[in-house]
Amino acid sequence: MEYNFNRIEQKWQECWRERKTYKVEIDNNKPKFYVLDMFPYPSGAGLHVGHPLGYIASDIYTRYKRQCGFNVLHPMGYDAFGLPAEQYAIQTGQHPAITTEQNVKRYREQLDKIGFSFDWNREVKTCDTEYYHWTQWAFLEMFSHYYNNKTNKADKIENLIAHFEKYGTENIDAASTSELSFTAKEWSEKSEKEREETLQNYRLAFRADTMVNWCSGLGTVLANDEVKDGLSVRGGYPVTQRTMKQWLLRVTAYAQRMLDGLNNLTWSESLKEIQRNWIGRSQGAQVFFDIDDSDKKLEVFTTRPDTIYGVTFMVIAPEHQWVYELTSEGNKESVNNYIEQAKKRSERERISDTKNVSGVFTGSFAINPFNGVRIPIFISDYVLAGYGTGAIMAVPAHDSRDWAFAKHFELPVIPVVEGGDVTKESYDAKSGKLINSGIITGLEVKEGVEKMLEEIESRGLGKKQINYRLRDAIFSRQRYWGEPFPIYYKDDVAYPLRADQLPLELPAIENFGPTEQGEPPLARVKNWHTTEEYPFELSTMPGFAGSSAYYLRYMDPKNNKELVSKEANEYWRDVDLYVGGIEHATGHLMYSRFWNMFLYDLGYVCESEPFKKLVNQGMIQGRSNFVYRVKNSNKYVSLGLRDEYDTQEIHVDVNIVKNDILDTEAFRNWRAEFNDAEFILEDGKYICGWAVEKMSKSMYNVVNPDTIIENYGADTLRMYEMFLGPLEQSKPWDTNGIDGVHKFLRKFWRLHFDRTSESFRISDEKATAQELKTLHKTIKKIREDIENFSFNTSISAFMICLNELGDCHKREVLEPLTTLLSPFAPHICEELWEMYGSSVSISDAKFPEVNEAYLVESSFEYPVSFNGKLRFKRELPLGISNKEIEEHILADENTAKYLDGKAPKKIIIVPNKIINIVI
């Protein structure tokens, strides 16, 4: 019987659906295991062959774990709110909900064809009201909590208010936008509006005037991780800096915990490093500098307090709050000009223009607190308003940026660390002896830092401080297709809805663009207010809101009383294995950890980290094919002959090319312009050129899983995707080579059938020792490979196994082999499993165990080397002593030949490895 993969796969996919084979429930008799894929954004283009790579890997692992006796949670859903559907809506008027629904349907069809073991009963869509109910709920919880640095966890805002009522800000150590100071009496005298403004300084979800990334192309603000090189990640529109009133999440409160938490996670080092860089912890000191003729003190942050004697000027950012106060009469004009210019520059210009030094003198002077020297204060955009205090003490001798600035404005450069020649360039190294440095002269840099920190604190000039690069996440988007904020305004003061008023449903609208006044689309909704007619917030939440806690919702997706029940959470706990792309390193994976830690503080979840182990699958790039058109003709020349002509390279659809050979008929039919194409062939074939490029429609290199499944079957697709190379490596998709794994499956199928009668027939004959050895070697290898996510080598192991078995039709060998193969190729194995006479799904079969007894060897073939060069091999029994081995070898006639009369200097014997004789 032929291996009819189309029939088999369809049959089993239907069967699994009907029997609900992959439905999971809490089962306290079994250990749990949670395997999660990053849920997709259902885009209009559908899945290409690169998308399921991670899903296939996680599915293999899921099926394996299940056969090993775990109760495995393996859900799937859709990250359905987002920009593309909304951009499409603006262009076409088609409601994003409809577009999304269509795309979800298409995704589901494509996913189903690959044969995944998802529990679809637990499907979530972030745009479903029942789902975003809990996104809104979490937001309200953040709104009503602040971060207590003393207990190092989130605490109820009521407790903070109670403290204010009794003691004011005294003894408060809380994460805040700015440090406030007031008494209990002052608090009691505040109006309701003033109190709310004060509380916004502490809330974990809060509203503030803040410098934001404004993207006029998308008509919305963006978070830092949504901007790259001054352009929006989605769409590539330019981004400018602006001050706007926005909702933010105080993720910075959790910076240290997010940093520490990384140490206990089984994530790749590179991914952890990306998060560490993104958090960007730096330890240093806050120092106040007196300002000449003023009672103000300029606050700076420095990681090098040891270089304070080398400070020759100060620099503040153009956006610094004291810019105007520090500017003297005579400098007003130039300062104003500079600030105006700085405002106009986009983020992109500022980034690309880092080599040009620019700045302007304010006319003010600061006083160095250690040597009393009067130092000028400048304004320059190389100092960022958003980091530290927006002001720096400049040490040109030991900081390259300060050095460039000093050279440009001809400011003095005073070396304070021995080691470099500061007339040529700054000496930035953090080692050497301190010189010209008063009380710390002669100390090493490290000692100097310590000493200065003590001095700064004891003299009351400042204190030790830790700064983070991480910014609070801007949480509002001036967009329609997202979760509405459960917030209304009374007298411009934000009030939360009560939990029992949730969910606040996203109202339907018809025009999805911003209003003429530039307000968000929700401003078009007539009844967008509470029953008391207080207006709701017009912004919606960003994409990461919905994806931050979806892994919790899968545990208990239909619960309409809470995000997740205690029972479900305590059983499923956290994600044991998370598979997804590295592109979420600074976005989703940061926000999710923050969100989870917050819920952990409140006692809603029992694990502080959501994703224990994480595997980043590589990106699948496209492999484009080219034809070469002879210029000014409709002739096309094959790759090897193109040098003889003047040609033009044209992308050709990879689906009409096989093994780089063009299907010339299909090419003629591909597009009208090629209808009468002529070909200059080599060896009767048209060979195409190729290149690795991004997989995209415009390169005609998109390969759909559907096409592959039609031609080779889902099992072949699954195995080939794994065979392509190590999971974590990026690689181009190349359909060449798929025949190899397909042939393997066909061969495996044929072993179960009688050649002549074509009926299912396997023999009950006892397996030979050699066959059992091959089988158990393979079981061992496959087990190790799956645990190590080395799926490419496990496919090789299967192939080797079949090669070694040859024409073996024995049940004793083939039946365990079928189970072993079933996580990789579930359809064909289910079909065979049924023929073996089983009535249950193969996913309930026990994963084969290794019997080491079959693997025991009695002898070992030693490679014998002379001076490290292999000369011959000698088989010797196992377990004999090194002395006996030596005797055997010295007695060997080959040895005598290679020794050539000389005596060996040394004989190295590594049991079961090698024998090396040094002459």
Add this chain to the structure above:
RNA sequence: GCGGAUAUGGCGUAAUUGGUAGCCGCGCUAGACUUAGGAUCUAGUGUCGUGAGACGUGGGGGUUCGAGUCCCUUUAUCCGCACCA
């Protein structure tokens, strides 16, 4: 500039973790069976050499009886961050 990763046949890759480099697959070559094959099967396939053999894991150096693997140095490619004080 800082940080991370990678480099092995014509191609994708493998190597028991310091012990026979190139497993497995693609491609290619030859043969068999075929009316035919982009089907199937068999054999071969790192380079040079008729051969014995020599050379070979981006380049250079080192440690070692022995290095793809460890150390130093250098080059190239990819990724992340980037006036972060």
